Amino acid sequence: MSNNKITKSKQQWQETLSEEEYHVCREHGTERAFSGEYAESKQDGIYHCTCCGEPLFISDTKFDSGTGWPSFFQPINEEAIGESVDGKLFMKRTEVHCSKCDSHLGHVFPDGPQPTGLRYCINSVSLKLKEK
Numbered sequence: 001m002s003n004n005k006i007t008k009s010k011q012q013w014q015e016t017l018s019e020e021e022y023h024v025c026r027e028h029g030t031e032r033a034f035s036g037e038y039a040e041s042k043q044d045g046i047y048h049c050t051c052c053g054e055p056l057f058i059s060d061t062k063f064d065s066g067t068g069w070p071s072f073f074q075p076i077n078e079e080a081i082g083e084s085v086d087g088k089l090f091m092k093r094t095e096v097h098c099s100k101c102d103s104h105l106g107h108v109f110p111d112g113p114q115p116t117g118l119r120y121c122i123n124s125v126s127l128k129l130k131e132k
Contacts (some may be wrong), residue, residue: 006052006101017051024125025051025103028095029088033068040064045131046076047122050100056080056127057120058079065112065119070127073112074122081120083108094121 008016013026023029033039038047047055047057054126057072065071075081079099086095096105105126112119 004100008101013051018125021050021125022124025105027102029123030106031123031125032071036069038070038124038127038129039068041070041129043129043131045129047072047127047129049098049101049103049105050126050128051103052098053128054080054098054100056098056105057122059132060128063113065121067104067119067121069121070124071112072122073114073116073118075120081105096122097124 014022018027020031024031044059046055047054047059054077057127061072061074063071063073082097082099084095084097086093093107096108097103098105103126106120106122109119109121110117
């Protein structure tokens, strides 16, 4: 990943993203469970950030968590994903975002499979799959 952080105004993001993409990626929204394009996808490839195109996850790390959102046990590399504390919904969760453009992706939970034990629960709308 390059060190060049991408920053745009609210208007610039709204001009390049759909209404749903903007809501999820820029306003920290969530798509409905089982509604996303990649929830059940088994395609091989690399999942990129919808907002900036940065590679985030490899399909080899995707698994069926039964939650209705695409789930991965690790990002493509340690620098791709940033984390912050999300205190909404009366619980403390770890929010994950794209390190390059700060796009909201979803959350990470400590109940995933080995080798990491993590479950990155990601909104489909925040991802674009580039198939192998």
